[in-house]
Amino acid sequence: MSTGNGYAPGRARQQQILAEATRAFGRAGFDGVTVQEIAEACGISRQGLLHHFASKEDLLMALLRQRDEADEELFRRTLADSGSPFRAILAVVRANAAAPAITAMFTQLAAEAIRPEHPAHDFFRGVYTRIHTDLRGTLMDMQREGTLVASIDPDQLASGLIALRDGLALQLFLRSEGQSAEEMTGTLEAMFSLLVPRS
Amino acid sequence: MSTGNGYAPGRARQQQILAEATRAFGRAGFDGVTVQEIAEACGISRQGLLHHFASKEDLLMALLRQRDEADEELFRRTLADSGSPFRAILAVVRANAAAPAITAMFTQLAAEAIRPEHPAHDFFRGVYTRIHTDLRGTLMDMQREGTLVASIDPDQLASGLIALRDGLALQLFLRSEGQSAEEMTGTLEAMFSLLVPRS
CATH class of the missing domain: 1.10.10.60 (Homeodomain-like)
Incomplete structure (x- = not known):
């Protein structure tokens, strides 16, 4: 290029x-x-x-949409291949962790966008709502198929998995003993295996 | 006043x-x-x-320190009373969730502060490092006393608990179906009970 x-x-x-x-x-x-x-x-x-790009807002939205589509595609492909939403989240986190600028950008923009007047506020609300709804649906399917214990609330578990992803990304930048991207994905994997007892 | x-x-x-x-x-x-x-x-x-306050930076630092001291004191008091670091984290999250302006401020400032040149960068790195070290120590004590299963990596579990706290705070503002502060602390509690099997 x-x-x-x-x-x-x-x-x-x-x-x-x-x-x-x-x-x-x-x-x-x-x-x-x-x-x-x-x-x-x-x-x-x-x-x-x-x-x-007609404005800085247009540029931002194009960039967020491109990123979201790439993440969504990787998530769906890994979910279809493995049948596991946990592997699918991990694949997305691994791909993003390999590019710290993208993780830094998403971490900052998502937090900025909690203000209702931020240009990406509606975008992020849409993304979080969609991810949560999809993940909850997948977890409910797993409970019906008997691959996830029925006692777990799929709504809460979906929230928890997304929270782990976001919270660990923040720690990549704010722990002075220097958590590496590899340690971060290792921790995410360990938490998933604790959270998701198989039936 | x-x-x-x-x-x-x-x-x-x-x-x-x-x-x-x-x-x-x-x-x-x-x-x-x-x-x-x-x-x-x-x-x-x-x-x-x-x-x-001599400058906006001074005001920010005074405010963050005051908040951090209040959280730390509530954490230590609840830990001493209950013997449970999970109850102690929950007590802090509940106190902050009752004041959304504080949660919004911390969520945004922590994310802004991932930039090394941000005035609160060193403060947040210090806080995250201290919280992680303290929590890991408490978890190791519990493993020695037999109140936490020995197979869990206390380093990873400490990271995961902090990540859940931060990630769920973000969802308070970015889920359009409107997660309430009460649902958020309920989810945190449910995740803790999944993550922390008693010995």
């Missing part, structure tokens, strides 16, 4: 802008970055960037 | 400033609030506020 010249083809340029925006939002949050700075990191002008 | 006049006694005024700053940071994050706005909410001038 070309960097630093003004003539990258449209799609390659869009991907470059999305990659630089991920890095920038991960470093400074949505409010801490200007379109100008992202354009400079791509080696293009502010106008050049605005040709691809 | 007097509000809206310039003559509240020093300590009452400080507490008022801390309460208004909590609300403001919870609504808009550290970067989204000015000293002027917090001063106005207290009914005093910017100079009046800066007489109590």
Whole structure:
């Protein structure tokens, strides 16, 4: 992919802008970055960037949607292959942990977006509601099939699994003894195996 | 406590400033609030506020320390009374859940503070490291006393318990079917009882 010249083809340029925006939002949050700075990191002008994305909000939403679709696709594919929603969550966390800028960006943006007026507030509420509903449904299916003990409340377990994913991501950055991405996914796996006794 | 006049006694005024700053940071994050706005909410001038706290950073740190001390004290008291670190975490989460502005503030500030240059970065790293170390120690004591099964890795379990606390707090604000604070603490309690089989 070309960097630093003004003539990258449209799609390659869009991907470059999305990659630089991920890095920038991960470093400074949505409010801490200007379109100008992202354009400079791509080696293009502010106008050049605005040709691809009409505003910083548009850029943010494109980036979040792209990320969400990639995560969702990996989740569904792993779930279909393994039959296990726990393996599916782990696959997504592993993929994201390999790219700390993305984890940093999501961690910060999700927390910023708890404010109702944040441009990504509705997006994140939609994503969290969908993930929780899907996961609860999968857990209920497992209980019907007898692969998950019936005494667990699928609503609470779905909330707990999502919370573990998010909370461990935060600790990647806030534990000074330096938890590695590998230790983080190891902990997630260990918690899942404690939480999910097989029937 | 007097509000809206310039003559509240020093300590009452400080507490008022801390309460208004909590609300403001919870609504808009550290970067989204000015000293002027917090001063106005207290009914005093910017100079009046800066007489109590020399800068917005000083105000933030005073507020975080006050909060951390209150949480720590409640945690230790409940741990001493009940002998259970799970009850102690739940007591802290319940106290904070009763004040959503505080939970919103901590959720946002912790995520903002993953950036190394954030004024509260070192504070949060210190807090997370201390909480994890203390909790791991308590879990190891329980294993020695036979009140927690020996097969669980206390390092991973400590990480998992902290992650559940943080991740469920985020869902308070990002699930559109409206998880209540009570449901959140109920979920936390259910996850604890799954994670922590007694010996």
